[in-house]
Amino acid sequence: MxxxxxxxxxxxxxxxxxxxxxxxxxxxxxxxxxxCAEFFVSLYQNLMETKDGFDMNGTxxxxxxxxxxxxxxxxxxxxxxxxxxxxxxxNTFRIIDSRLQGHPTTHEGLPGIRxxxxxxxxxxxxxxxxxxxxxxxxxxxxxxxxxGDGELQExxxxxxxxxxxxxxxxxxxxxxxxxQQQIDGSTDDVLPMGSIRAKFEAFGWTVLDIEKGNDIExxxxxxxxxKSLTGKGKPVxxxxxxxxGNGVDFMMHTHAWHGKAPxxxxxxxxxxxxxxxxxxx
Amino acid sequence: MKTYTYTEKKDTRSGFGAGLAELGRTxxxxxxxxxxxxxxxxxxxxxxxxxxxxxxxxxxxxxMMGIAAGLTIGGKIPFTGTFANFSTGRVYDQIxxxxxxxxxxxKICASHAGLTLGEDGATHQxxxxxxxxxxxxxxxxINPCDYNQTKAATIAIAEYDGPxxxxxxxxxxxxxxxxxxxxxxxxxxxxxxxxxxxIVATGHLVxxxxxxxxxxxxxxxxxxxxxxxxxxxxxxxxILDSVAKTGCIVTAEEHxxxxxxxxxxARVLAQHHPTPQEFVAxxxxxxxxxxxxxxxxxxxxxxxxxxxxxKKVLKRK
Numbered sequence: 001m002x003x004x005x006x007x008x009x010x011x012x013x014x015x016x017x018x019x020x021x022x023x024x025x026x027x028x029x030x031x032x033x034x035x036c037a038e039f040f041v042s043l044y045q046n047l048m049e050t051k052d053g054f055d056m057n058g059t060x061x062x063x064x065x066x067x068x069x070x071x072x073x074x075x076x077x078x079x080x081x082x083x084x085x086x087x088x089x090x091n092t093f094r095i096i097d098s099r100l101q102g103h104p105t106t107h108e109g110l111p112g113i114r115x116x117x118x119x120x121x122x123x124x125x126x127x128x129x130x131x132x133x134x135x136x137x138x139x140x141x142x143x144x145x146x147x148g149d150g151e152l153q154e155x156x157x158x159x160x161x162x163x164x165x166x167x168x169x170x171x172x173x174x175x176x177x178x179x180q181q182q183i184d185g186s187t188d189d190v191l192p193m194g195s196i197r198a199k200f201e202a203f204g205w206t207v208l209d210i211e212k213g214n215d216i217e218x219x220x221x222x223x224x225x226x227k228s229l230t231g232k233g234k235p236v237x238x239x240x241x242x243x244x245g246n247g248v249d250f251m252m253h254t255h256a257w258h259g260k261a262p263x264x265x266x267x268x269x270x271x272x273x274x275x276x277x278x279x280x281x
Numbered sequence: 282m283k284t285y286t287y288t289e290k291k292d293t294r295s296g297f298g299a300g301l302a303e304l305g306r307t308x309x310x311x312x313x314x315x316x317x318x319x320x321x322x323x324x325x326x327x328x329x330x331x332x333x334x335x336x337x338x339x340x341x342x343x344x345m346m347g348i349a350a351g352l353t354i355g356g357k358i359p360f361t362g363t364f365a366n367f368s369t370g371r372v373y374d375q376i377x378x379x380x381x382x383x384x385x386x387x388k389i390c391a392s393h394a395g396l397t398l399g400e401d402g403a404t405h406q407x408x409x410x411x412x413x414x415x416x417x418x419x420x421x422x423i424n425p426c427d428y429n430q431t432k433a434a435t436i437a438i439a440e441y442d443g444p445x446x447x448x449x450x451x452x453x454x455x456x457x458x459x460x461x462x463x464x465x466x467x468x469x470x471x472x473x474x475x476x477x478x479x480i481v482a483t484g485h486l487v488x489x490x491x492x493x494x495x496x497x498x499x500x501x502x503x504x505x506x507x508x509x510x511x512x513x514x515x516x517x518x519x520i521l522d523s524v525a526k527t528g529c530i531v532t533a534e535e536h537x538x539x540x541x542x543x544x545x546x547a548r549v550l551a552q553h554h555p556t557p558q559e560f561v562a563x564x565x566x567x568x569x570x571x572x573x574x575x576x577x578x579x580x581x582x583x584x585x586x587x588x589x590x591x592k593k594v595l596k597r598k
Binding site for chain 1: 312333334336338339341343344345346347348349350351352353354355356357359374375377378379382383384385
């Protein structure tokens with residue numbers, strides 16, 4: 001059984017990391033990052049089978065691809081705190097000569113990153129390719145991917161969604177961060193997408209909802225169920241219901257903090273709502 | 282002067298198909314992807330012999346590029362196949378982010394490049410692809426000249442670790458390079474020695490350059506024909522050595538003069554050895570329907586056009 005207290009403490013620390021990273025450089029994307037903290041912590045601390053160290057091919061281990069690369073702060077924080085690179089390196093987020101680019105990239109050789117992302121809509125295709133390579137290699141590990149809900153407006157996703165079920169890519173769990181926000185407003189205001197569940201189901205996927213996407217126990221339980229649904233001839237889609245900006249009250253339930261950093265006072269307030277647990281970097 | 286003849290004509294895309302089939306037998310990591318153009322890309326043999334290593338993507342080129350990038354994670358060497366237009370312009374951002382910037386070992390294999398696609402017309406006749414691809418950091422750009430060279434290039438790029446754009450075409454063209462050649466990425470091939478003018482050509486224009494050099498020789502003009510099959514990285518030395526001798530140059534390609542081989546050559550010359558240059562290329566235009574021969578004539582991409590350009594550049598020496 002996972003130690004929920006430990007995971008919760010780590011999640012709180014990750015929120016602090018996110019706030020401090022974007023505050024320092026007065027740029028970056030805190031809203032979606034905060035909303036996905038529980039998901040990333042669950043994935044890297046409990047759900048994924050990973051090997052020590054990092055090699056690009058990732059043979060005989062589970063792989064993760066972040067398609068909505070702008071939520072790099074949560075990705076970097078969790079990678080660092082899972083041992084992929086020194087936690088102190090979070091200090092270099094978005095500054096010159098850093099491996100922690102604004103959007104994740106393999107280009108600077110940061111351990112844990114296997115593809116560049118940022119231009120939206122490309123990650124699912126990459127995840128499918130990696131999943132098919134695993135099948136060719138008789139490697140029965142899983143491939144995970146994460147996508148924004150607004151990101152599903154990019155057409156390439158639907159090419160990938162159609163392909164994955166047609167080709168029975170059943171070692172893939174694609175999670176959609178259903179925070180219902182995008183840069184210009186709510187997804188319903190910008191481009192209503194109807195039922196994402198119905199769309200994935202119509203394309204032949206197995207779909208399950210995690211209604212409490214910011215409750216670590218619910219995330220663990222839902223993702224374990226998703227794992228149990230792999231290997232049955234269909235790709236698996238998880239609809240992760242989250243709140244953008246979760247854990248910092250003034251950032252919640254709005255698209256306003258999609259790509260805006262807190263000022264000094266707001267940082268102080270945000271950090272006071274998330275007391276230090278494992279130690280700041 | 283060394284002259285070249287041929288006994289057989291074949292399409293360069295068949296050279297790709299033959300190279301891919303050979304890779305299927307020799308390199309277990311090679312996988313192939315196609316977006317509903319197996320026959321056009323001549324991928325049948327590879328697929329027949331290695332069905333488990335072939336991925337039919339359907340008409341979804343963006344997805345194909347992403348899947349190819351993903352397949353490299355796991356040690357595969359993906360060769361994607363579709364027309365040049367759909368291999369580049371249609372999927373530029375996918376190539377840029379998921380392949381080039383991510384440094385993935387994907388081989389983008391593009392058939393039906395240029396005007397010689399023929400009757401399908403301008404929607405399918407891309408004349409901008411070399412420019413698009415050479416601008417991507419780290420991308421190797423290769424445009425072989427005949428069946429044998431295309432086959433050899435296909436085999437060679439599997440050994441190179443990194444993204445490659447391999448451009449070839451549809452029409453049957455003379456086979457004049459050896460079947461047993463070893464293809465060296467980035468290494469120009471000198472076909473004829475000459476003293477009056479350098480002709481640098483790529484793809485289908487190499488044969489036309491050889492034909493031109495024959496005619497020019499009869500008119501008392503000694504042309505040095507150099508085949509640049511690799512536009513990036515460019516063999517600067519071969520070009521500079523030749524113009525040091527001849528003092529003028531004509532570049533010839535089935536591509537827009539903007540962004541093509543000619544501009545790459547001009548850059549080298551401007552930096553190291555300013556030299557009069559004429560461009561045999563399309564003049565910032567789209568193509569149209571017609572037979573390949575008609576189109577190459579109308580748009581000035583044949584032996585006659587090369588001879589004319591040579592005569593013009595000689596006057597500028």
